[in-house]
Amino acid sequence: MIGNIIISGALLQCFVVSYFFLQSDKIGRNGKYLSLFFLLNSILMFINLLVYNEALDKYPHFIKLGFLFAFLVAPLFMIAIEKYFGLPFENKFFIALSFIPFLSLLIYQLPFYLSSSQAKLVYLSQIKNPHQELERRILFTLTFVFNALVFIRIYIRFRHLSEEFSKDNFKEQEKFQKNLIVLIFWLLASISFALIFDIEIAENLSSLGFALWMIAFAWQRVYLDQSELSQETKQSLTDPEKYKKSFLNEDKVNELGLKINSLLSQDEILLDSELTLPKLANEMNLSNHICSQVINRYFDKSFLELLREKRIYKSLELLKNTDLPILRICYESGFNSKNSFIRAFREVTGKTPSEYKKET
Template identity: 45%
Template sequence: MIGSILLSAGFIQSLFLGLYFFFQGEGKKEYSRYLAFFFFFLSLSMACNLIYYSGNLNEFPHLIKLGYFFGFCIAPLFSFVVTQYFLIPKERINWEGFTLGIPVVFLIYQAPFFLLSGEDKILSLTKIQSKDIFSETNIYQILILFFSFFVFLRTYIRFQMEMGQFSKDLYWEGRIFAKYLFLLLIWLCFCILICFILPGKISESISNLGFSIWILGFAWHRVYLDKKESHDLPNNQSESVKYQKSYLPEIQMMELGKKLESLLDDKEFLLDGDLNLSFIANKLGISSHTTSQVCNRYFGKSLIEIIQEKRIEHAKYALKHSDETILRIGFDVGFNSKNSFIRVFKELTQLTPSEYRKKHRS
């Protein structure tokens, strides 16, 4: 009973989040639609899990094994949409494309089963020893959990690498994602262990219920607690809150975009290692949400990308015209660690700072 309630709540909350991000994307953040479609897809997965958990799968035979396909899809789709939503700089290797290929492989492998009649699909259920560790259902469950763990782990590491370059309140929304990803990783490890201790429907139910709870918690932080920022804005930013709720006019966006560009062209301002989103927003006299919106629409890139590119340009000049160490230059242009500086420099120039210096001073 409790399980059905939690799964139903997860299903409803997924639909709610889908609608929330869908309407947020209207004239504001088009990439919010990515999250909207993901949560709509997740609601389908939750509905399938609810039918399975309630024992009504025989009434919907064509849903048999479809839940496994949904399970393989969730992690790569989530990884793709959150990196798109936050405009995390692209990697040279199309990791998301590779991981999205795994569900396709499963679908092709199970194609003969999906083409069976409903009666034959129901008959196949009676041949499965669901409580056996090496049963088909348990093996698929373990594979999905391991696959999801490594995809979510890579996404979490990617987030930490990007967010770690800046002050803690830059992209605070991304840090909410990162925290929930960390909790999800812990939960996945627990679920993998349960698959070996209590194989079958019990382990599947536990993992599905845990994911429903995770969705409910994420929804609370993302939709409800996020509102706190609007209440914490100074009085002189009250006008900008209106723009958070509606489409930012093109003229207003261009004016703010030019002002932001002027700020980022200020070398002393740009290379400040403590530069953060709140400070930039205060300089512009608008909210953090609106600042991100202006940057994304004016430059066509995220604030992180713009700051990285401009800082690397200053680093390239220093590498060519000074004898400062790589570490000193990295700190001087605003990076908080040598590793972050080298990684970003190589991503943008395909050379390490040492290789770039050697190439342009030889």
């Protein structure tokens, strides 16, 4: 009874939050991918509900789809979070690599997915067969190991980016990292369930834990974003000039984009290690939302991507035209640490600063 309530609650939350993130462009966020992520999880919650109630025989075409869609959870989440927070993109090779398990399982099980309902029901009637139980245990373990590894990668990347930029740019993400730690812990616990318990018990325990995490994460995100939207609304009443237009025509975007480019060409601003979007918006006498909109449309980048690019270009000039040591160039380019500078430099140029220096 309690399990049904928890999983049903998570299913409902996924639909609600999927719609919420679809509307998040109103506060200057790209939430389309997070909306898709929660829509995917609503399907997973529905399948979990069927498994929990042993009702798959009523919907045979959902048999074996749970494992397939589960391989999409972490890769889609990785892309969605980068889009939503405007983070510099993950390595394209790693993103492509993260979809290989999903594609491999899809190809392997395609004949089953294309089979008739009757064939699927025959499979379901033999689900206690030792061979099928072993297959379920292997797929369950692989799914959770894979997702745990990708989520650990996401967490580490967040830590690296928080070292590269001002802490004020990552206040919201710090709370998000705590959610990630809880999820990673539960994924690792679920792997141990597969090794200790009967596979049905392991599946039910992992489903309940993931449903609870989904509910907590979803409502925390909604609360935070509603607070941000309310704050923008309050500011619009006290400083209406900043909020005069929520959508800008191309001429205005070009005008403001040139001003932002000019501001970021000034060392005083670009090399400020505590530079944030609100600080830049304040310099422009714009709201955070409009400033972000201009950057997205004029530069086709997020604020953090643009800031990183400008600082890397600054470091390239210093590497070409001076004999300053790498550590000095790091700080002269606006970075907070040598490690974060080298990581960012390699991601943008494909080389380390030392390698680039030797070539020039």
